[in-house]
Amino acid sequence: MALQPIDYADAAPEVRAVYDDIKQSRQIKDVNNFWKYLAHDPATLKRTWESLKDIMAPGALDPVTKEMVYLAVSVTNGCGYCIASHSAAARKAGMSEAMFGELLAVVGMANETNRLANGYRVPIDPAFDK
Amino acid sequence: MALQPIDYADAAPEVRAVYDDIKQSRQIKDVNNFWKYLAHDPATLKRTWESLKDIMAPGALDPVTKEMVYLAVSVTNGCGYCIASHSAAARKAGMSEAMFGELLAVVGMANETNRLANGYRVPIDPAFDK
Amino acid sequence: MALQPIDYADAAPEVRAVYDDIKQSRQIKDVNNFWKYLAHDPATLKRTWESLKDIMAPGALDPVTKEMVYLAVSVTNGCGYCIASHSAAARKAGMSEAMFGELLAVVGMANETNRLANGYRVPIDPAFDK
Amino acid sequence: MALQPIDYADAAPEVRAVYDDIKQSRQIKDVNNFWKYLAHDPATLKRTWESLKDIMAPGALDPVTKEMVYLAVSVTNGCGYCIASHSAAARKAGMSEAMFGELLAVVGMANETNRLANGYRVPIDPAFDK
Amino acid sequence: MALQPIDYADAAPEVRAVYDDIKQSRQIKDVNNFWKYLAHDPATLKRTWESLKDIMAPGALDPVTKEMVYLAVSVTNGCGYCIASHSAAARKAGMSEAMFGELLAVVGMANETNRLANGYRVPIDPAFDK
Amino acid sequence: MALQPIDYADAAPEVRAVYDDIKQSRQIKDVNNFWKYLAHDPATLKRTWESLKDIMAPGALDPVTKEMVYLAVSVTNGCGYCIASHSAAARKAGMSEAMFGELLAVVGMANETNRLANGYRVPIDPAFDK
Numbered sequence: 001m002a003l004q005p006i007d008y009a010d011a012a013p014e015v016r017a018v019y020d021d022i023k024q025s026r027q028i029k030d031v032n033n034f035w036k037y038l039a040h041d042p043a044t045l046k047r048t049w050e051s052l053k054d055i056m057a058p059g060a061l062d063p064v065t066k067e068m069v070y071l072a073v074s075v076t077n078g079c080g081y082c083i084a085s086h087s088a089a090a091r092k093a094g095m096s097e098a099m100f101g102e103l104l105a106v107v108g109m110a111n112e113t114n115r116l117a118n119g120y121r122v123p124i125d126p127a128f129d130k
Numbered sequence: 131m132a133l134q135p136i137d138y139a140d141a142a143p144e145v146r147a148v149y150d151d152i153k154q155s156r157q158i159k160d161v162n163n164f165w166k167y168l169a170h171d172p173a174t175l176k177r178t179w180e181s182l183k184d185i186m187a188p189g190a191l192d193p194v195t196k197e198m199v200y201l202a203v204s205v206t207n208g209c210g211y212c213i214a215s216h217s218a219a220a221r222k223a224g225m226s227e228a229m230f231g232e233l234l235a236v237v238g239m240a241n242e243t244n245r246l247a248n249g250y251r252v253p254i255d256p257a258f259d260k
Numbered sequence: 261m262a263l264q265p266i267d268y269a270d271a272a273p274e275v276r277a278v279y280d281d282i283k284q285s286r287q288i289k290d291v292n293n294f295w296k297y298l299a300h301d302p303a304t305l306k307r308t309w310e311s312l313k314d315i316m317a318p319g320a321l322d323p324v325t326k327e328m329v330y331l332a333v334s335v336t337n338g339c340g341y342c343i344a345s346h347s348a349a350a351r352k353a354g355m356s357e358a359m360f361g362e363l364l365a366v367v368g369m370a371n372e373t374n375r376l377a378n379g380y381r382v383p384i385d386p387a388f389d390k
Numbered sequence: 391m392a393l394q395p396i397d398y399a400d401a402a403p404e405v406r407a408v409y410d411d412i413k414q415s416r417q418i419k420d421v422n423n424f425w426k427y428l429a430h431d432p433a434t435l436k437r438t439w440e441s442l443k444d445i446m447a448p449g450a451l452d453p454v455t456k457e458m459v460y461l462a463v464s465v466t467n468g469c470g471y472c473i474a475s476h477s478a479a480a481r482k483a484g485m486s487e488a489m490f491g492e493l494l495a496v497v498g499m500a501n502e503t504n505r506l507a508n509g510y511r512v513p514i515d516p517a518f519d520k
Numbered sequence: 521m522a523l524q525p526i527d528y529a530d531a532a533p534e535v536r537a538v539y540d541d542i543k544q545s546r547q548i549k550d551v552n553n554f555w556k557y558l559a560h561d562p563a564t565l566k567r568t569w570e571s572l573k574d575i576m577a578p579g580a581l582d583p584v585t586k587e588m589v590y591l592a593v594s595v596t597n598g599c600g601y602c603i604a605s606h607s608a609a610a611r612k613a614g615m616s617e618a619m620f621g622e623l624l625a626v627v628g629m630a631n632e633t634n635r636l637a638n639g640y641r642v643p644i645d646p647a648f649d650k
Numbered sequence: 651m652a653l654q655p656i657d658y659a660d661a662a663p664e665v666r667a668v669y670d671d672i673k674q675s676r677q678i679k680d681v682n683n684f685w686k687y688l689a690h691d692p693a694t695l696k697r698t699w700e701s702l703k704d705i706m707a708p709g710a711l712d713p714v715t716k717e718m719v720y721l722a723v724s725v726t727n728g729c730g731y732c733i734a735s736h737s738a739a740a741r742k743a744g745m746s747e748a749m750f751g752e753l754l755a756v757v758g759m760a761n762e763t764n765r766l767a768n769g770y771r772v773p774i775d776p777a778f779d780k
Contacts, residue, residue, distance in 0.1 A: 208468055208469060231433075232431075234431070234434070235431065235433075235437075238438075
């Protein structure tokens, strides 16, 4: 049985409260599908949104950097929804096409050298811990 | 049969040339273990170094951002050597402990929501492609 | 060249024998696509079905627990077919929507803390092995 | 620079508060290394503990089932710390050796059939969404 | 904003040069979509093609073996595009259906036993390094 | 509680039977640690060995090719035990150092381009299915 997205009109008050906060925070008219599916478990919806608000707030890293890291992880894991969603979010936060190209080049290379390090069974240099 | 690292003193000229370039570029006295194991395949050693030089050079993204993305991928993939190595490289490039903490928080959260999106089988919003 | 599914009507006797056993075991009228593609390699079809019968039989863990674990792995790996297939199987075995929501919450959290443990390079506590 | 674990004696009040809650909840004398490293980022420490308390509480799924799912994900991802830690937690919650053996068999098989489904490019059966 | 593929007719000279080399090398009339998207970052397009030419050239391993390894990795990672693309490339290089079936069986089994080794926390035998 | 390896001398008859078959097949004096840990679940031990015997037997692919594919998957997944074990097995089956270097280069590159294909959201070319 495939779940259906829960639109604002059909949402319980506790879900609407989260939708309102997301829309207010992001200055958007409707939440995206991720939230509409997560709404099937209101506890998870709320906890996920609250965590994301904290984690993605500007801090020592700025928002566009955080969005690009999010995209890098999503590309590494191959989550199609997440790649589409976070590419859009990163562009909205200020990622240019040049930044995007460089980001993917780093992600590709890191995934390559991670396996070279695995395959050659490279021992950790003591110097890394000084 | 476990491979042994190839030190400069025992390296063929083509390998020494790459080691020299790495040391010159990074202003270090000796290359790390990753390169000493890759040296078993001089073609791979050279190609990997040349690619890394291009990809990690300052551009639309600055070096500390590139190193943090490299670390984010390594943490996602769980490569122990790479995590140690790129944590050191990122700190050397300017990543503070506050930046490191925020980076890991984003990486953790992204790995979580990637699976929530998978599990809820969320369809891609048309708006992401406008 | 894309392979086509092998339907019962077109299947060799050795494949039909496996299809019959699957249909009998699961009380279904037709096997799902996974088996119809695996049928291109009858040895793999047979070995996979025999292994699954053994592994998924009720034992110290009951069938719905086993199906939920199967779904947890599929969600972690991001296999779209497997998530659809095993969500259906888990529901058929008794997984309610409340169980499903809690399952995904655990899967998401585990994928997050796995990376936090990686990133912080946490050493294994001796107490875990007592 | 390798981070060091933060023991209770050296912890700031906000960190001690979390340690106290963990120790109280789990009826243990000292928190494990995961928390002692996470303590370098008190916001992440607190948020992770609060999320885990909610997610791992008994609900539609009981605690031993949740711990086994956590272990299944950790085994799939290959996180050595997490496998050690969650094997211990699952045993403490009631997982017998027979349950453990069956759990690993399911995890192994799921990781296998996930790739068979990928490799044979199996299309999702419409029946899964009815 | 979804990127569009860059066709030869719309490509800058530096991109056309790479397309020409790919078409000449592979004896094909048009490059596939992978290259048409990579073309958004001409440096990555060029570096990727040059690396692939070197890595996939006949050597101690022949081309069909290299293509099958490429497919094995793509199946393990679940990259849908890559599985389709490299299945075609491997067949073109000489992979028969029998070889394909055996390849997937090995890939599935390896993904299974990798997790059994993780879950049972098997220590490395000293004999492996003699 | 960490499991201990089960040596032949302490093994139940059903386990010894599998150990004997492994030792006979591989012409070795003692089984490696993987089997000694799997022996905690004799059903899994037996099923895994029987499957491996079938899957790894010479066929359309020869043994060294199968071992190299096994190693490629293990390197991709980062299983330390499996990389050590299957590097040894591949060398024993005939993999030279030159073959090993080329294998790792392909594995690294495939892991890189898999992510580039993900990140650029490349659609599958119709031509791949003709």
